[in-house]
Amino acid sequence: MGNQRVGIVIKNEVHAQKKARELIQRLGNKCVVIDTQGKTVRHLPGDLICIIVLGGDGTFLSVSRFIEDKRIPLMGVKFGEVGFLAETTEENLYEAVEAVFRGDYIIQKRARLNIKVMRKGEQIIDVDVLNDTVINKAALSRLASCAVYLDDTYLTTYRADGLIVATPTGSTAYSLAAGGPVVHPEVPSIILTPICPFTLTNRPLIIPDTTRVEIRLEGSPEDMILTLDGQEGFEMDPRDKIFIKKSPNALKMISLEDQSYFKVLKTRLKWSGGRS
Numbered sequence: 499m500g501n502q503r504v505g506i507v508i509k510n511e512v513h514a515q516k517k518a519r520e521l522i523q524r525l526g527n528k529c530v531v532i533d534t535q536g537k538t539v540r541h542l543p544g545d546l547i548c549i550i551v552l553g554g555d556g557t558f559l560s561v562s563r564f565i566e567d568k569r570i571p572l573m574g575v576k577f578g579e580v581g582f583l584a585e586t587t588e589e590n591l592y593e594a595v596e597a598v599f600r601g602d603y604i605i606q607k608r609a610r611l612n613i614k615v616m617r618k619g620e621q622i623i624d625v626d627v628l629n630d631t632v633i634n635k636a637a638l639s640r641l642a643s644c645a646v647y648l649d650d651t652y653l654t655t656y657r658a659d660g661l662i663v664a665t666p667t668g669s670t671a672y673s674l675a676a677g678g679p680v681v682h683p684e685v686p687s688i689i690l691t692p693i694c695p696f697t698l699t700n701r702p703l704i705i706p707d708t709t710r711v712e713i714r715l716e717g718s719p720e721d722m723i724l725t726l727d728g729q730e731g732f733e734m735d736p737r738d739k740i741f742i743k744k745s746p747n748a749l750k751m752i753s754l755e756d757q758s759y760f761k762v763l764k765t766r767l768k769w770s771g772g773r774s
Contacts, residue, residue, distance in 0.1 A: 504598060505532045505546045505570075507561050509553025513577050516550050522717040524592065528599070534564045541548055548752055550572050551584065553749040558583040559727040562610070562628040562735055562749050571605055571750035573598065582762060586754065594754055596619055599728075604753045608667045608683055609707060612745040613726065617738050626745040629668030629727045633713065633740070634660025634693060636721040637735070641696055645718035648709050655717075656700055662741050663711060670766065672728060680767075682759060688744070711742040 506529050508549055509520040522529055523743035525769035529550075530543055548571040551558045558574040558581070565572070574584030584595045597603055635642055645655045663674040669681040669689055679702055685721050688709060689745055691702040707712075715736045722734040763769070 502530070502545050502547050502558040502599070503509055503527070503543065503580060504529050504595065505533055505549040506530070507532050507551050507553075507557065507715075509547055509557040511553060511577075514552045514557075516691045517575075517577075517591065519592065521550075521552075521595070532618075534561060539564055539566050539568055539703070540569070540677060542568060546570055550575060550598075551702060553577065553584070555583045555702055556729070559628055563625060563730075565729060566626065567747045569747070571751060571752045573752035574604075582667070582700065582766060583751070586761065587687070590754075595673075597754055598752065604752045604755075605682070607748040608751055608752050609665050609686065610745040611663065611665055611688065613724075613750040614741040615738055616733070616741065617735055622738075623732060625726055625730075626747055627668075627727045628665065628675060628749055629671045630662050631662035631691075631740075631742065632660055632662050632725040632728070633715070633734070634723060635719060635726070636723050638760075641720055642722060643715065645714040645716055646690065647712040647714070648705060650712070654700070655691045656690075657696060657697065658692040659701065661713065663713075664689040664691065665741055668727075670763070673702070676702075679704065680763065683761065686744075688742070704715070707744040709743070713740040713742070715740075 508514050510697045551561050554576050575586045575589055576584035578583045610626040610628050612626050642660055643657055644661045646653045662673045666683045666685055667682040673691040676690055676691050676693045686707040689704050690706050692700045713767045718736050724732045724734050
C-alpha cells in the first residue's frame, strides 16, 4: 500500500488550479497529474487508488468518459454549489484524501449507457456516458423524427425538438429540465425524455435497464446532432442508427460518508426541509 498514488485531474479554472497546487505540494510523489486532453487512457499509471477530479460535475463527466472501461474510482471535489457527482467539498479535501489512502471510503456504482452509432454498416461511435445522450437539431428547422425500437420491437416515433436517453444519474440533468422524472441512482432503468414533443401523447418513459434501445432518424432534417453528456457533439446523418444499452462498465464513485442522495437532491432542487 505504501507506494500507491492518486491521480489528479484539474479543471482549467483559477480556483481549481490553486487548490491543485496546494494538494500536489502536500502529497509530493504520492500523486500524479493526469492530462485528459493530450493523453489517452492507456497512459494511466497502474498504481492509482483513484482519480481526484478537482472541478465540479462537468469535469467529472468528462473524466468518466476519459477512463473508458478502466475500473478506477473517481472522487469529485466541488467548488461552490452542491454537486450531484462532485460531492467532496474543498474544505474537506485533505481529510478526504487521507481517508482514501487509509482505504476508509465507500464505493458507489453508477450505471453508464453504451452508445454505438452505425453509419453505412460501419461503427463510427462507441462510448460510455454517465448522464445522457441527446439527439436534437442544430438549427430551428423542422421537428426531429426519432423512431424508437426496444429489443427490436417498434415503440413509437417521437416527433419533437429532440430526444434524451438518460441514466438514473442523468435524470437530474437535461432530462429533468425537459420534464423528465427524478430517478434514484439505484433504480435500474433507462429514461427516454422527448424535448418539446409535437403531440401531448409523447411522455417521458422509464424502461428496464436490460432493454436494448435502437433509434433511427428516418424523416429527420439533415442538421441533427448527437451529444454525449452535454459535452461532445457529433453531426448525424438521417440514415444513421443509434444503439443504446446499459454499459457493462459501471462507474465507481468514491463517497466518504453514506450521504443520502435525497439530501443532495433537496439541496439541488431547493426543496424545503419541512417547516422552517
